Amino acid sequence: MEKIMYEEKQKMTLWWVVxxxxxxxxxxxxxxIQQIIYGLPFGTNPASDPVLIVLWVLFGIGFPIFFLTLRLEIKVTDQSIHVQFKPLMIKKQTFLFSEINSIQVETYHPIREFWGYGIRISLDGEKGYNVKGNHGIRIELKNGKNMLIGTQKPDEVKEVLDSIVWKE
Structure with a gap:
């Protein structure tokens, strides 16, 4: 059984996204409220009541609930690193240390490298998982794929990763 060495859960709390x-x-x-409750048309070219109700359910209720449940979860065990971006990823991705060529905690540029936050792919094919900030765990797999997992606790995760000796 794997021993959990580090766990981190991050929410997207960038002020401009909020x-x-x-x-x-x-x-x-x-x-x-204006159109359905008070009966006053909303806008100069108002949508029909059923269309407005659908939009309200999607963007007035669904979108904020979706946003509130968005979180990036990282788990480092003595054998692997797990990453899951809930609710976008139903299943977590697992990277065994035996499959990793190199790993380092570093400062990066999320806008320049990944064109933003979320689950992204850079121009050179590197996959990125990030919600805020500019610190991440950069992983190069033995199969040649690269990825970056954002972290809000770079010193803490670096200390844990440095203490783990993985099979090469």
Whole structure:
């Protein structure tokens, strides 16, 4: 059985992303209340009531719930690293230390390297999992694939990774 050495759960709390979610959610609630509750058309070319209700359910309720449940989970055991971006990834990805060629904790540039946050692929094919910040675990697998997993605790995860000797 694998021994858990490190766990980290990160939520997407970038102020500008939160602002977009709050603005969109507020707009949908305002439109719903104005048109459905008070019977006043919302906008200069209002959608029909059924269409507005569908939009309200999707963007006034569903989108904020989805955003609130978004999280990146990292688990380092004595044998592997696990990563899962919930709820986008149903199954966690596992990388055995025996499959890893090199691993390092470093500072990176999420916008420049991955064009943003979330589950991304860089121009050179490297996969990135990040929600905020600019620290990550860069992994090069023996099969030639590379990836970066964002972390908010670079010193802590580096100390754990440095203490683990994996099979090469």
């Amino acid at each position: 602002l977009i979610v709050v603005a969109l959610t507020s707009l949908m609630w305002y439109g719903f």
